Amino acid sequence: MPEPRVDVVLPCLNEEGALPWVLSRLPDGYHAIVVDNGSTDRSAEVARELGATVIHEPRRGFGSAAHAGLLSATAPIVAFCDADASMDPADLPLVVDPVAAGAVELVLGRRRPTTRSAWPAHARVANWALAQMMRDATGVNLHDLGPMRAAGRPALLALELADRRSGYPLEMVLRASATGWRIREVDTPYSPRVGRSKVTGTVRGTFTAIKDMSRLLAAERRRPTQSDRGSERPQ
Template identity: 60%
Template sequence: MDVIFPCLDEAEALPWVLGRLPRAFRPIVVDNGSVDGSAGIARSLGAVVVSEPHRGFGAACHRGLSAATAEVVCFCDCDASLDPRQLPLVAGPVLSGAADLVLGRRRPVIRGAWPLPARLANWELARRIRCRTGVRVRDLGPMRAARREELLQLRLADRRCGYALEMLVRAADAGWRVREVEVDYRPRIGRSKVTGTFRGYWQAVRDMKSVLAR
Protein backbone atom coordinates (compact mmCIF):
# COMPACT_ATOMS: atom_id res chain seq x y z
CA MET A 1 0.00 0.00 0.00
CA ASP A 2 1.02 3.59 -0.61
CA VAL A 3 0.80 6.29 2.06
CA ILE A 4 0.62 9.90 0.91
CA PHE A 5 2.28 12.40 3.24
CA PRO A 6 1.68 16.05 2.24
CA CYS A 7 4.75 17.86 3.51
CA LEU A 8 5.62 21.50 4.08
CA ASP A 9 8.65 22.14 6.29
CA GLU A 10 8.40 19.01 8.44
CA ALA A 11 12.12 18.19 8.70
CA GLU A 12 11.92 17.78 12.47
CA ALA A 13 9.00 15.35 12.39
CA LEU A 14 9.95 13.22 9.37
CA PRO A 15 12.37 10.80 11.10
CA TRP A 16 9.76 9.88 13.72
CA VAL A 17 6.95 9.59 11.16
CA LEU A 18 8.80 7.51 8.57
CA GLY A 19 10.53 5.45 11.22
CA ARG A 20 7.17 4.20 12.49
CA LEU A 21 5.71 3.26 9.13
CA PRO A 22 4.90 -0.49 8.88
CA ARG A 23 6.85 -2.40 6.23
CA ALA A 24 3.80 -3.13 4.09
CA PHE A 25 3.30 0.61 3.45
CA ARG A 26 5.31 2.64 0.93
CA PRO A 27 5.74 6.32 1.87
CA ILE A 28 5.15 8.97 -0.80
CA VAL A 29 6.21 12.33 0.59
CA VAL A 30 4.85 15.25 -1.42
CA ASP A 31 7.09 18.26 -0.92
CA ASN A 32 4.90 21.35 -1.16
CA GLY A 33 7.65 23.96 -1.25
CA SER A 34 9.66 23.17 1.88
CA VAL A 35 12.71 25.31 2.63
CA ASP A 36 14.01 23.28 5.59
CA GLY A 37 15.42 20.31 3.68
CA SER A 38 12.37 18.08 4.20
CA ALA A 39 12.65 16.53 0.74
CA GLY A 40 16.26 15.46 1.24
CA ILE A 41 15.54 14.03 4.68
CA ALA A 42 12.56 12.06 3.40
CA ARG A 43 14.60 10.71 0.50
CA SER A 44 17.44 9.66 2.82
CA LEU A 45 14.92 7.75 4.92
CA GLY A 46 13.74 5.72 1.94
CA ALA A 47 10.61 7.60 0.94
CA VAL A 48 9.51 8.28 -2.60
CA VAL A 49 9.60 12.08 -2.90
CA VAL A 50 7.56 14.03 -5.43
CA SER A 51 7.22 17.78 -5.76
CA GLU A 52 4.08 19.88 -5.94
CA PRO A 53 4.99 23.53 -6.52
CA HIS A 54 1.39 24.74 -6.30
CA ARG A 55 0.95 25.51 -2.61
CA GLY A 56 -2.04 23.92 -0.89
CA PHE A 57 -2.95 20.86 1.17
CA GLY A 58 -5.28 19.55 -1.52
CA ALA A 59 -2.72 20.12 -4.24
CA ALA A 60 -0.15 18.07 -2.33
CA CYS A 61 -2.62 15.27 -1.57
CA HIS A 62 -3.78 15.02 -5.16
CA ARG A 63 -0.22 15.03 -6.48
CA GLY A 64 0.51 12.11 -4.19
CA LEU A 65 -2.62 10.31 -5.35
CA SER A 66 -1.47 10.73 -8.96
CA ALA A 67 1.99 9.39 -8.10
CA ALA A 68 0.67 6.37 -6.18
CA THR A 69 0.42 2.98 -7.87
CA ALA A 70 -1.06 0.77 -5.15
CA GLU A 71 -4.67 -0.37 -5.30
CA VAL A 72 -5.35 0.98 -1.80
CA VAL A 73 -3.89 4.30 -0.69
CA CYS A 74 -3.73 6.03 2.66
CA PHE A 75 -3.31 9.66 3.64
CA CYS A 76 -1.54 10.77 6.80
CA ASP A 77 -0.31 14.07 8.18
CA CYS A 78 3.45 14.46 8.28
CA ASP A 79 3.73 16.35 11.58
CA ALA A 80 3.84 13.42 14.06
CA SER A 81 0.35 14.14 15.42
CA LEU A 82 -0.76 10.75 14.05
CA ASP A 83 1.06 7.46 14.52
CA PRO A 84 1.77 5.62 11.24
CA ARG A 85 1.82 2.35 13.18
CA GLN A 86 -1.97 2.64 13.33
CA LEU A 87 -2.38 2.77 9.55
CA PRO A 88 -3.30 -0.95 9.39
CA LEU A 89 -6.35 -0.16 11.55
CA VAL A 90 -7.49 2.39 8.98
CA ALA A 91 -6.61 0.43 5.85
CA GLY A 92 -7.96 -2.90 7.11
CA PRO A 93 -11.69 -2.37 6.42
CA VAL A 94 -10.91 -1.19 2.87
CA LEU A 95 -8.66 -4.18 2.19
CA SER A 96 -11.28 -6.59 3.50
CA GLY A 97 -14.07 -5.00 1.48
CA ALA A 98 -16.01 -3.92 4.58
CA ALA A 99 -15.77 -0.20 3.73
CA ASP A 100 -14.98 2.10 0.82
CA LEU A 101 -13.59 5.03 2.80
CA VAL A 102 -12.20 4.80 6.33
CA LEU A 103 -11.44 7.85 8.46
CA GLY A 104 -9.28 7.79 11.56
CA ARG A 105 -11.36 9.40 14.30
CA ARG A 106 -8.87 11.27 16.44
CA ARG A 107 -8.64 10.45 20.14
CA PRO A 108 -6.33 12.83 22.06
CA VAL A 109 -3.89 10.89 24.23
CA ILE A 110 -2.12 13.90 25.72
CA ARG A 111 -3.74 16.95 27.29
CA GLY A 112 -3.67 19.86 24.88
CA ALA A 113 -3.13 17.72 21.79
CA TRP A 114 -6.32 19.06 20.22
CA PRO A 115 -7.00 22.71 21.14
CA LEU A 116 -10.63 23.47 21.95
CA PRO A 117 -11.22 25.96 19.07
CA ALA A 118 -10.01 23.42 16.50
CA ARG A 119 -12.05 20.65 18.11
CA LEU A 120 -15.22 22.78 18.11
CA ALA A 121 -14.71 23.73 14.47
CA ASN A 122 -14.25 20.07 13.57
CA TRP A 123 -17.39 19.13 15.53
CA GLU A 124 -19.45 21.75 13.69
CA LEU A 125 -18.19 20.61 10.28
CA ALA A 126 -18.98 17.00 11.16
CA ARG A 127 -22.48 18.06 12.21
CA ARG A 128 -23.02 19.83 8.90
CA ILE A 129 -21.80 16.78 6.99
CA ARG A 130 -24.21 14.55 8.88
CA CYS A 131 -27.06 16.88 7.96
CA ARG A 132 -25.90 17.23 4.36
CA THR A 133 -25.12 13.57 3.60
CA GLY A 134 -26.66 11.40 6.31
CA VAL A 135 -23.25 9.80 6.95
CA ARG A 136 -22.66 9.43 10.68
CA VAL A 137 -19.18 10.86 11.07
CA ARG A 138 -17.78 12.62 14.11
CA ASP A 139 -14.38 13.68 12.78
CA LEU A 140 -12.84 14.81 9.50
CA GLY A 141 -9.82 12.68 10.27
CA PRO A 142 -6.73 13.34 8.12
CA MET A 143 -5.63 9.70 8.44
CA ARG A 144 -7.77 7.83 5.93
CA ALA A 145 -7.79 5.03 3.37
CA ALA A 146 -9.63 4.21 0.14
CA ARG A 147 -9.07 2.57 -3.24
CA ARG A 148 -7.01 4.74 -5.57
CA GLU A 149 -9.02 4.33 -8.77
CA GLU A 150 -12.30 5.05 -7.01
CA LEU A 151 -10.81 8.21 -5.47
CA LEU A 152 -9.71 9.43 -8.89
CA GLN A 153 -13.22 8.84 -10.20
CA LEU A 154 -14.58 11.28 -7.60
CA ARG A 155 -12.85 14.06 -9.59
CA LEU A 156 -11.92 16.09 -6.54
CA ALA A 157 -11.42 19.73 -7.49
CA ASP A 158 -10.40 21.52 -4.28
CA ARG A 159 -6.66 22.09 -3.98
CA ARG A 160 -6.57 23.84 -0.64
CA CYS A 161 -7.90 22.98 2.82
CA GLY A 162 -11.25 21.74 1.56
CA TYR A 163 -9.81 18.65 -0.15
CA ALA A 164 -10.46 16.21 2.70
CA LEU A 165 -13.97 17.56 3.21
CA GLU A 166 -14.76 17.34 -0.50
CA MET A 167 -13.54 13.75 -0.55
CA LEU A 168 -15.99 12.81 2.18
CA VAL A 169 -18.96 14.67 0.69
CA ARG A 170 -18.42 13.31 -2.82
CA ALA A 171 -17.90 9.80 -1.48
CA ALA A 172 -21.17 10.03 0.46
CA ASP A 173 -23.00 11.33 -2.61
CA ALA A 174 -21.61 8.38 -4.58
CA GLY A 175 -23.04 5.93 -2.06
CA TRP A 176 -19.72 4.87 -0.56
CA ARG A 177 -19.68 2.95 2.70
CA VAL A 178 -17.89 5.29 5.11
CA ARG A 179 -16.51 4.03 8.40
CA GLU A 180 -14.55 5.53 11.30
CA VAL A 181 -11.94 3.85 13.50
CA GLU A 182 -10.27 5.44 16.50
CA VAL A 183 -6.63 6.54 16.24
CA ASP A 184 -4.37 8.29 18.73
CA TYR A 185 -3.81 12.02 18.39
CA ARG A 186 -0.77 13.80 19.82
CA PRO A 187 0.61 17.35 19.78
CA ARG A 188 2.24 18.01 16.43
CA ILE A 189 5.94 18.76 16.07
CA GLY A 190 6.40 22.35 14.92
CA ARG A 191 3.78 25.00 14.22
CA SER A 192 0.65 24.23 12.22
CA LYS A 193 0.37 25.91 8.83
CA VAL A 194 -3.39 26.11 9.29
CA THR A 195 -4.36 26.66 12.93
CA GLY A 196 -0.92 28.05 13.79
CA THR A 197 -1.74 31.40 12.17
CA PHE A 198 -4.88 33.51 11.93
CA ARG A 199 -4.52 33.69 8.15
CA GLY A 200 -4.19 29.92 7.86
CA TYR A 201 -7.18 29.27 10.11
CA TRP A 202 -9.36 31.76 8.23
CA GLN A 203 -8.37 30.31 4.86
CA ALA A 204 -9.23 26.79 6.04
CA VAL A 205 -12.68 27.95 7.19
CA ARG A 206 -13.32 29.68 3.87
CA ASP A 207 -12.20 26.65 1.86
CA MET A 208 -14.45 24.28 3.77
CA LYS A 209 -17.45 26.58 3.62
CA SER A 210 -16.95 26.77 -0.14
CA VAL A 211 -16.99 22.98 -0.42
CA LEU A 212 -20.21 22.69 1.57
CA ALA A 213 -21.80 25.44 -0.50
CA ARG A 214 -21.03 23.56 -3.71
Protein backbone atom coordinates in the same frame (compact mmCIF):
# COMPACT_ATOMS: atom_id res chain seq x y z
CA MET B 1 -3.29 -13.61 4.14
CA PRO B 2 -0.44 -11.28 3.08
CA GLU B 3 -0.69 -7.65 4.05
CA PRO B 4 -1.80 -5.49 1.12
CA ARG B 5 0.64 -3.06 -0.40
CA VAL B 6 -0.34 0.50 0.49
CA ASP B 7 0.97 3.88 -0.65
CA VAL B 8 0.89 6.50 2.11
CA VAL B 9 0.62 10.11 0.95
CA LEU B 10 2.28 12.55 3.34
CA PRO B 11 1.76 16.23 2.39
CA CYS B 12 4.80 18.04 3.71
CA LEU B 13 5.81 21.63 4.38
CA ASN B 14 8.91 22.06 6.54
CA GLU B 15 8.63 18.80 8.48
CA GLU B 16 12.35 17.96 8.64
CA GLY B 17 12.18 17.40 12.39
CA ALA B 18 9.21 15.03 12.29
CA LEU B 19 9.95 12.93 9.23
CA PRO B 20 12.54 10.53 10.71
CA TRP B 21 10.07 9.36 13.36
CA VAL B 22 7.11 9.34 10.98
CA LEU B 23 8.84 7.30 8.28
CA SER B 24 10.29 4.86 10.80
CA ARG B 25 6.77 4.02 12.00
CA LEU B 26 5.37 2.76 8.69
CA PRO B 27 4.14 -0.84 8.86
CA ASP B 28 5.60 -3.49 6.56
CA GLY B 29 4.14 -3.29 3.07
CA TYR B 30 3.41 0.44 3.35
CA HIS B 31 5.36 2.86 1.17
CA ALA B 32 5.68 6.59 1.84
CA ILE B 33 5.08 9.24 -0.82
CA VAL B 34 6.25 12.53 0.69
CA VAL B 35 4.88 15.48 -1.26
CA ASP B 36 7.07 18.51 -0.67
CA ASN B 37 4.86 21.57 -0.95
CA GLY B 38 7.56 24.24 -0.98
CA SER B 39 9.65 23.39 2.09
CA THR B 40 12.56 25.66 2.90
CA ASP B 41 14.24 23.11 5.18
CA ARG B 42 15.71 19.68 4.37
CA SER B 43 12.38 17.85 4.36
CA ALA B 44 12.78 16.49 0.83
CA GLU B 45 16.37 15.38 1.37
CA VAL B 46 15.56 13.70 4.69
CA ALA B 47 12.58 11.87 3.21
CA ARG B 48 14.61 10.65 0.23
CA GLU B 49 17.45 9.50 2.46
CA LEU B 50 14.97 7.47 4.49
CA GLY B 51 13.60 5.65 1.45
CA ALA B 52 10.45 7.62 0.68
CA THR B 53 9.37 8.60 -2.80
CA VAL B 54 9.56 12.40 -2.93
CA ILE B 55 7.25 14.44 -5.14
CA HIS B 56 7.60 18.19 -5.52
CA GLU B 57 4.32 20.09 -5.83
CA PRO B 58 4.96 23.83 -6.35
CA ARG B 59 1.29 24.86 -6.14
CA ARG B 60 0.73 25.64 -2.47
CA GLY B 61 -2.23 24.16 -0.69
CA PHE B 62 -3.03 20.96 1.18
CA GLY B 63 -5.24 19.73 -1.65
CA SER B 64 -2.52 20.33 -4.22
CA ALA B 65 -0.05 18.25 -2.23
CA ALA B 66 -2.49 15.48 -1.36
CA HIS B 67 -3.74 15.09 -4.92
CA ALA B 68 -0.21 15.11 -6.36
CA GLY B 69 0.55 12.21 -4.05
CA LEU B 70 -2.57 10.37 -5.15
CA LEU B 71 -1.65 10.79 -8.81
CA SER B 72 1.83 9.43 -8.10
CA ALA B 73 0.58 6.40 -6.17
CA THR B 74 0.55 2.97 -7.80
CA ALA B 75 -0.63 0.72 -4.96
CA PRO B 76 -4.24 -0.54 -4.95
CA ILE B 77 -4.91 1.22 -1.65
CA VAL B 78 -3.88 4.78 -0.83
CA ALA B 79 -3.73 6.15 2.69
CA PHE B 80 -3.25 9.74 3.78
CA CYS B 81 -1.47 10.86 6.94
CA ASP B 82 -0.07 14.10 8.31
CA ALA B 83 3.73 14.34 8.25
CA ASP B 84 4.04 16.27 11.51
CA ALA B 85 4.10 13.30 13.93
CA SER B 86 0.67 14.15 15.36
CA MET B 87 -0.57 10.79 14.11
CA ASP B 88 1.35 7.53 14.38
CA PRO B 89 1.75 5.76 11.02
CA ALA B 90 1.83 2.49 12.97
CA ASP B 91 -1.93 3.06 13.38
CA LEU B 92 -2.55 3.08 9.62
CA PRO B 93 -3.89 -0.49 9.56
CA LEU B 94 -6.86 0.81 11.55
CA VAL B 95 -8.01 2.72 8.45
CA VAL B 96 -6.55 0.42 5.79
CA ASP B 97 -7.67 -3.02 6.89
CA PRO B 98 -11.46 -2.47 6.47
CA VAL B 99 -10.83 -1.18 2.94
CA ALA B 100 -8.53 -4.09 2.12
CA ALA B 101 -11.17 -6.52 3.39
CA GLY B 102 -13.83 -4.95 1.14
CA ALA B 103 -16.02 -4.03 4.10
CA VAL B 104 -16.13 -0.33 3.18
CA GLU B 105 -14.79 2.02 0.52
CA LEU B 106 -13.49 4.83 2.77
CA VAL B 107 -12.26 4.85 6.36
CA LEU B 108 -11.57 8.03 8.33
CA GLY B 109 -9.55 8.22 11.53
CA ARG B 110 -11.45 10.12 14.22
CA ARG B 111 -8.85 12.04 16.19
CA ARG B 112 -8.70 11.23 19.89
CA PRO B 113 -6.29 13.69 21.56
CA THR B 114 -3.71 12.08 23.83
CA THR B 115 -3.14 15.35 25.71
CA ARG B 116 -5.03 18.63 26.13
CA SER B 117 -2.44 20.47 24.02
CA ALA B 118 -2.72 18.11 21.05
CA TRP B 119 -5.74 19.89 19.55
CA PRO B 120 -6.11 23.67 20.08
CA ALA B 121 -9.52 24.74 21.35
CA HIS B 122 -10.31 26.96 18.35
CA ALA B 123 -9.56 24.11 15.95
CA ARG B 124 -11.60 21.63 17.97
CA VAL B 125 -14.65 23.93 17.98
CA ALA B 126 -14.30 24.55 14.25
CA ASN B 127 -14.06 20.83 13.56
CA TRP B 128 -17.15 20.18 15.69
CA ALA B 129 -19.17 22.69 13.68
CA LEU B 130 -17.91 21.41 10.33
CA ALA B 131 -18.58 17.81 11.34
CA GLN B 132 -22.17 18.72 12.15
CA MET B 133 -22.61 20.33 8.73
CA MET B 134 -20.94 17.32 7.12
CA ARG B 135 -23.41 14.96 8.82
CA ASP B 136 -26.30 17.11 7.66
CA ALA B 137 -25.00 17.13 4.08
CA THR B 138 -24.21 13.41 3.78
CA GLY B 139 -26.38 11.63 6.34
CA VAL B 140 -23.25 9.76 7.47
CA ASN B 141 -22.62 9.73 11.23
CA LEU B 142 -19.13 11.27 11.20
CA HIS B 143 -17.48 13.33 13.94
CA ASP B 144 -14.17 14.37 12.39
CA LEU B 145 -12.71 15.23 8.99
CA GLY B 146 -10.12 12.55 9.64
CA PRO B 147 -6.66 13.49 8.29
CA MET B 148 -5.69 9.80 8.53
CA ARG B 149 -7.80 7.96 5.98
CA ALA B 150 -7.68 5.24 3.34
CA ALA B 151 -9.50 4.17 0.19
CA GLY B 152 -8.90 2.29 -3.04
CA ARG B 153 -6.76 4.19 -5.53
CA PRO B 154 -8.90 3.63 -8.68
CA ALA B 155 -12.05 4.65 -6.83
CA LEU B 156 -10.38 7.78 -5.42
CA LEU B 157 -9.26 8.84 -8.88
CA ALA B 158 -12.77 8.32 -10.21
CA LEU B 159 -14.09 10.91 -7.71
CA GLU B 160 -12.24 13.58 -9.75
CA LEU B 161 -11.54 15.75 -6.72
CA ALA B 162 -11.03 19.39 -7.68
CA ASP B 163 -10.33 21.34 -4.48
CA ARG B 164 -6.66 22.17 -4.05
CA ARG B 165 -6.83 23.96 -0.71
CA SER B 166 -8.06 23.03 2.77
CA GLY B 167 -11.35 21.67 1.45
CA TYR B 168 -9.81 18.59 -0.19
CA PRO B 169 -10.49 16.17 2.71
CA LEU B 170 -14.10 17.30 2.97
CA GLU B 171 -14.65 17.14 -0.80
CA MET B 172 -13.47 13.52 -0.70
CA VAL B 173 -16.14 12.67 1.88
CA LEU B 174 -18.89 14.59 0.08
CA ARG B 175 -18.21 13.01 -3.29
CA ALA B 176 -17.73 9.56 -1.79
CA SER B 177 -21.09 9.85 -0.03
CA ALA B 178 -22.82 11.12 -3.17
CA THR B 179 -21.39 8.16 -5.09
CA GLY B 180 -22.79 5.72 -2.57
CA TRP B 181 -19.60 4.65 -0.85
CA ARG B 182 -19.72 2.90 2.48
CA ILE B 183 -17.86 5.15 4.91
CA ARG B 184 -16.60 4.17 8.34
CA GLU B 185 -15.01 6.14 11.17
CA VAL B 186 -12.50 4.61 13.59
CA ASP B 187 -10.72 6.11 16.60
CA THR B 188 -7.07 7.09 16.11
CA PRO B 189 -4.74 8.68 18.71
CA TYR B 190 -3.81 12.31 18.10
CA SER B 191 -0.71 13.81 19.74
CA PRO B 192 0.97 17.23 19.80
CA ARG B 193 2.70 17.82 16.49
CA VAL B 194 6.38 18.52 15.98
CA GLY B 195 6.79 22.19 15.05
CA ARG B 196 4.07 24.72 14.33
CA SER B 197 0.91 23.82 12.46
CA LYS B 198 0.13 25.59 9.19
CA VAL B 199 -3.62 25.19 9.65
CA THR B 200 -5.05 24.19 13.04
CA GLY B 201 -2.21 25.76 15.01
CA THR B 202 -3.18 29.27 13.91
CA VAL B 203 -6.47 31.12 14.01
CA ARG B 204 -5.87 32.41 10.48
CA GLY B 205 -5.21 28.90 9.16
CA THR B 206 -8.32 27.59 10.86
CA PHE B 207 -10.41 30.44 9.42
CA THR B 208 -9.12 29.67 5.91
CA ALA B 209 -9.99 26.01 6.31
CA ILE B 210 -13.48 26.86 7.55
CA LYS B 211 -14.05 29.17 4.58
CA ASP B 212 -12.91 26.53 2.07
CA MET B 213 -15.02 23.81 3.65
CA SER B 214 -18.09 25.99 4.09
CA ARG B 215 -17.96 26.75 0.38
CA LEU B 216 -17.94 23.04 -0.43
CA LEU B 217 -20.81 22.33 1.96
CA ALA B 218 -22.87 25.12 0.42
CA ALA B 219 -22.29 23.66 -3.03
CA GLU B 220 -23.34 20.23 -1.75
CA ARG B 221 -26.62 21.64 -0.43
CA ARG B 222 -27.33 23.12 -3.86
CA ARG B 223 -26.61 19.85 -5.64
CA PRO B 224 -29.78 18.05 -6.79
CA THR B 225 -30.56 14.91 -4.80
CA GLN B 226 -31.37 11.57 -6.41
CA SER B 227 -35.09 12.12 -5.66
CA ASP B 228 -34.93 15.59 -7.20
CA ARG B 229 -33.43 14.20 -10.37
CA GLY B 230 -36.05 11.49 -10.49
CA SER B 231 -38.89 14.02 -10.20
CA GLU B 232 -37.53 15.89 -13.22
CA ARG B 233 -37.90 12.92 -15.55
CA PRO B 234 -40.57 13.33 -18.25
CA GLN B 235 -43.79 11.45 -17.55
